[in-house]
Amino acid sequence: MVSRDHPLSLRKQCELLQLSRSRLYYRPVGESAENLRFMEIIDKQFLETPWYGSRQMARFMKRNNHRCGRHRVRRLMRLMRLVPIYQEPNTSKKHPQHRIWPYLLRNMVIDRPNQVWCADITYIPMRRGFLYLVAIMDWYSRKVLSWRLSNSMDANFCVEALKEAITKYGTPEIFNSDQGSQFTSGAWIDVLTDAKIKISMDGKGAWRDNRMIERLWRSLKYECVYLNAFETGSEMRTGIGKWQTYYNSERPHSTHGILTPNEAYESKTEPMRMAA
Structure with a gap:
């Protein structure tokens, strides 16, 4: 357990426990209880239907009597990094100034560990x-x-x-x-x-x-x-x-x-x- 009264510094204690200081001082992310509940519902449904975009997910929420419109659904899906599989090939947000590397696995047979x-x-x-x-x-x-x-x-x-x-x-x-x-x-x-x-x-x-x-x-x-x-x-x-x-x-x-x-x-x- 990390202690402020321990003779070792907080940083040293974190290193010994393989913890980062951001985890030590973790505070829950600042979303409302209602949004957190909606996020869990959306996440569970997305696991079942990964082709759902914000429009379809908003319809799902409405049909199940959740008061969560499309704009809120879209913001929460972005926050959770949920991208429907038909919309674009990537599951996370690109950085406009970062280099994109080529895809090397096309037609490759992967048949061994560490390949x-x-x-x-x-x-x-x-x-x-x-x-x-x-x-x-x-x-x-x-x-x-x-x-x-x-x-x-x-x-x-x-x-x-x-x-x-x-x-x-x-x-x-x-x-x-x-x-x-x-x-x-x-x-x-x-x-x-x-x-x-x-x-x-x-x-x-x-x-x-x-x-x-x-x-x-x-x-x-x-x-x-x-x-x-x-x-x-x-x-x-x-x-x-x-x-x-x-x-x-x-x-x-x-x-x-x-x-x-x-x-x-x-x-x-x-x-x-x-x-x-």
């Missing part, structure tokens, strides 16, 4: 607020390599997760993401280029690839987040951590039959290490 990694960000509701979650995933095995929570959409928490994944698992040949500003930021790109990792970004005709990691979000929300209604950021961090351990080590992934993501990852990386 391609990917990342995405999602909105995670709390009882009185919400946080954002980023995950780094190995494309082949579907193993979650690292993740971070944040109360803001800056690039720092994404860069922290990326650095942790590289420290633990080495480097992939290619890293694929959408064109969101967090993934085109200088801090993110510098980590990839310094590690000599090829950069790939979803473009027109390739947006469906990112649906793979979005299936992770669906499972996480229905199996963990919505069942618990976490009160605080620390509770959420503990709960998501337990679920991610279960997902990686106990939950067989349909892509690999009866193998868990950990088993699928290790089944091919171990022979590769021995051959090296």
